[in-house]
Amino acid sequence: MIEIMLRISLALFASAIVISLYRIIRGPSIPDRVIALDMIGVNLISAIAAISILLNTKAYLEVILILGILAFISTIALSKYIERGVIIEHKRDR
Amino acid sequence: MISLQLAIMIPFLAALFIPFLYKKIPRIHIGWIVLIVPTVLFITLTQFIPSIAEGKTYLHSLRWISSYGIHFTTYVDGLSIIFGLLITGIGSLVILYSIYYLSEKESLHHFYIYLLLFMGAMLGVVFSDNLMVLYVFWELTSISSFLLIAFWYHRKKSRYGAQKALLITFGGGIAMLTSFMMIYFMTGTLSVREIISSIDTSHTLFVPALLLLLIGAFTKSAQYPFHIWLPDAMEAPTPVSAYLHSATMVKAGIYLVARFTPVFGSHEVWFWLVTSIGLITLFWGSFNAVRQIDLKALLAYSTISQLGLIMSLFGIGSIAHQFGAAENAVMYTQASFAALFHLVNHSTFKGALFMVVGIVDHGVGTRDIRRLGGLMSFMPVSFTIALIGSFSMAGLPPFNGFLSKEMFFEALVNVSQSNVFSIQAFGILFPVIAWIASVFTFVYCMMIVFKTFFGPYHPEKLEHPAHEAKIGMLIPPIILAVLIIGIFIFPNILGDFLLRPGLASLYPSFNLDGMLKPISIWHGFNPALWMTIGVVVVGIIIFRVQSRRKSLYIPPGKWTFDQLYNSTLEQIELRGSKITSRYMTGSLRDYLVYIFLFLGISVGGIFLFSNAFSFDLSSNAPVSLHELLIALTMMAAGIAIIFAKSRITTILLNGAIGYSIALLFVLFRAPDLALTQLVVETVTTALFLLCFYFLPKKEKEDAPQRTKRVNVLVSILVGVIFVAVALSVQSGRLFESISTYFNDAYELSGANNIVNAILGDFRAFDTMLEVIVLFIGGIGVFTLIKLRARKGEDNIENQ
Numbered sequence: 001m002i003e004i005m006l007r008i009s010l011a012l013f014a015s016a017i018v019i020s021l022y023r024i025i026r027g028p029s030i031p032d033r034v035i036a037l038d039m040i041g042v043n044l045i046s047a048i049a050a051i052s053i054l055l056n057t058k059a060y061l062e063v064i065l066i067l068g069i070l071a072f073i074s075t076i077a078l079s080k081y082i083e084r085g086v087i088i089e090h091k092r093d094r
Numbered sequence: 095m096i097s098l099q100l101a102i103m104i105p106f107l108a109a110l111f112i113p114f115l116y117k118k119i120p121r122i123h124i125g126w127i128v129l130i131v132p133t134v135l136f137i138t139l140t141q142f143i144p145s146i147a148e149g150k151t152y153l154h155s156l157r158w159i160s161s162y163g164i165h166f167t168t169y170v171d172g173l174s175i176i177f178g179l180l181i182t183g184i185g186s187l188v189i190l191y192s193i194y195y196l197s198e199k200e201s202l203h204h205f206y207i208y209l210l211l212f213m214g215a216m217l218g219v220v221f222s223d224n225l226m227v228l229y230v231f232w233e234l235t236s237i238s239s240f241l242l243i244a245f246w247y248h249r250k251k252s253r254y255g256a257q258k259a260l261l262i263t264f265g266g267g268i269a270m271l272t273s274f275m276m277i278y279f280m281t282g283t284l285s286v287r288e289i290i291s292s293i294d295t296s297h298t299l300f301v302p303a304l305l306l307l308l309i310g311a312f313t314k315s316a317q318y319p320f321h322i323w324l325p326d327a328m329e330a331p332t333p334v335s336a337y338l339h340s341a342t343m344v345k346a347g348i349y350l351v352a353r354f355t356p357v358f359g360s361h362e363v364w365f366w367l368v369t370s371i372g373l374i375t376l377f378w379g380s381f382n383a384v385r386q387i388d389l390k391a392l393l394a395y396s397t398i399s400q401l402g403l404i405m406s407l408f409g410i411g412s413i414a415h416q417f418g419a420a421e422n423a424v425m426y427t428q429a430s431f432a433a434l435f436h437l438v439n440h441s442t443f444k445g446a447l448f449m450v451v452g453i454v455d456h457g458v459g460t461r462d463i464r465r466l467g468g469l470m471s472f473m474p475v476s477f478t479i480a481l482i483g484s485f486s487m488a489g490l491p492p493f494n495g496f497l498s499k500e501m502f503f504e505a506l507v508n509v510s511q512s513n514v515f516s517i518q519a520f521g522i523l524f525p526v527i528a529w530i531a532s533v534f535t536f537v538y539c540m541m542i543v544f545k546t547f548f549g550p551y552h553p554e555k556l557e558h559p560a561h562e563a564k565i566g567m568l569i570p571p572i573i574l575a576v577l578i579i580g581i582f583i584f585p586n587i588l589g590d591f592l593l594r595p596g597l598a599s600l601y602p603s604f605n606l607d608g609m610l611k612p613i614s615i616w617h618g619f620n621p622a623l624w625m626t627i628g629v630v631v632v633g634i635i636i637f638r639v640q641s642r643r644k645s646l647y648i649p650p651g652k653w654t655f656d657q658l659y660n661s662t663l664e665q666i667e668l669r670g671s672k673i674t675s676r677y678m679t680g681s682l683r684d685y686l687v688y689i690f691l692f693l694g695i696s697v698g699g700i701f702l703f704s705n706a707f708s709f710d711l712s713s714n715a716p717v718s719l720h721e722l723l724i725a726l727t728m729m730a731a732g733i734a735i736i737f738a739k740s741r742i743t744t745i746l747l748n749g750a751i752g753y754s755i756a757l758l759f760v761l762f763r764a765p766d767l768a769l770t771q772l773v774v775e776t777v778t779t780a781l782f783l784l785c786f787y788f789l790p791k792k793e794k795e796d797a798p799q800r801t802k803r804v805n806v807l808v809s810i811l812v813g814v815i816f817v818a819v820a821l822s823v824q825s826g827r828l829f830e831s832i833s834t835y836f837n838d839a840y841e842l843s844g845a846n847n848i849v850n851a852i853l854g855d856f857r858a859f860d861t862m863l864e865v866i867v868l869f870i871g872g873i874g875v876f877t878l879i880k881l882r883a884r885k886g887e888d889n890i891e892n893q
Contacts, residue, residue: 013720014719041753055763057765063768070773
């Protein structure tokens, strides 16, 4: 029973990824696309969690943690890029 | 007696010491020290003569590259001793002459090093029994000749002549090397003596080997149509011209033909090629010699012509191999005898003539026969030598050229009536061509004497007032002139001691006793004598007519082989640069197209032709729905990247693909890979974004439609081929994987994580190198950013 549910949820997560991919491709503005990428990251976290239950392993918990951090960092980086045009600002004295 | 290997090496060793001596003893002309070398060698070689004349031969072998059958083997027999004596004898005379010819201001040490290199190489050519060693020395003669021709390298013409000689003789040398390899393939030996007995005339490689060998011989000895390098080689100092381009190097080809006559001589192609090319060369050289206005160019063409004469005689002599040791072979062996005789004679008179021309050039500062004349009373000794040399070349008594010319005519008249190789059809042409060529020979010989030494004297046209040369400069040509007359008076001494054993090496299986007529000065009123008388009469008429009208001074036409050579070089350069600039466009996109096309075609072609494409999907695992969805996502993202309008879309789509790959890693149970992939993907995306700051707005590419179509086709081709290859490889598993071994990672290395155990324990070497790769990458980035040229400074790379 739980396996069927997990598989269904995986399929749903995958569809969510597909949908957000559509937003990345078509998204009229760049923020749309960034949000879509963030959404892919969140969906990936959930999907990996479901997979690790399905595979009955704890090996992927680190992946989930890392992905959480990375999704955050990349969203921040992209946002900063959109706002300022650069990610790492130069020091004044250079 | 010293071993011949040492004798060959002595000139090389001497060449090694010349620079030291040149610096140490500045007072003495270095040539005097060099002179010792050929003189000693000459005396050593003369000691071989009596035993060689009795039919003995000397074989001495020294190991060199035994595993390939290459030994430094020397073989002394009649043929090689003739050449050895010519090389050392004329070599001594030329060095003596050069001592007076070249002033102390020239870079003499260079000159004598090159000359000694040449001498050693030439001795190596004639004494080597091993084909590969022969080839090595053969190329050494080409190189040293190249150096000697361009001795005055500041002159453009010298460099041109040297390049031309090198290109042509090297081309021939490579043909010869190919022929040697074929011979080795046929017989399994590199020794000339063993080849003679073991060659198989019906082998398929026999004729190609024969042709290639002849190309080598013809290029070296300036036979038609490869003769064009010799007149341009006259830019060399006159001693070099006298030594290399009349007496020795150009005879290396003759030596090769003579040496290989027992191997190839029994074949029809050999006879026809050697004889007809020889006769054509004889005619063409003499015809062109008449048109020359430079004395050295005239002598160059006359050398070409005389070499053709010798070559054609060897060609006729090869017929004797058809008959074996029968009575009717006598007239053919007699032809070879005449060839050897004329070979020696030509070296004497041509050497003398070159030296006289050098004296004239040295004395009055020009070699142009339009400016020369009336030098007889100023240069009586040179005049006498020139007279003797020219009349000998023209074939007049009482000089040695008369004897060999008579024997030449006799051989041609005899062969025209021969009945082998279907000679009857063209046979009559042989004596006719030879006769016409002899008339021209007579005319240019008269030109040398009469235009230079007779007629009005024009002091205003000369650079220096005419005067006789120093006695030292005259000694070598005087010795040669004495030889010319001496050989005429006592031809049979030369014949018995040198030419007869020389002939024995041309016909190793023959018993030559009683098959050779002695050389006689007077041999009755036969066709040969009438032909000589005719030559003299017609020659005098033509000479008188021609000197009045100068009608034969036709400027060289447009369709010459020189023109062909020049335009070939030009065209090669032009076409080469055109082709190169056509495909080396400098555009990375084009090169990528080449690489991908090659990859796709070669890999795909190999798979297609060996029927390696096989798609067996039976052992595949089932595909679940979420896997399919992720694959579809990646496909959609991949296709969308191609059509993306802005850079940021491209990067985000790339990131989406990377994350999807990480998810695939998760699905396929690879947590470590998934972790790394996620981090790397994020960093890469961030790096892409970093670069954005420096990049211009992405512009719409306006590549031509054709390029776009090619790109699409190439990418589809590569994609399809690699998918097909991957499927085929995956479906045909040949053996079990070795991963079961790694399953015991805990027992083997105490690790729970197999992947990490492999990376850090089983295959740690790769990991170390990859760490180094990252390290190098980091340093590279750092240097690229930090070490930039500041304003106004030069670029660091250009310093």
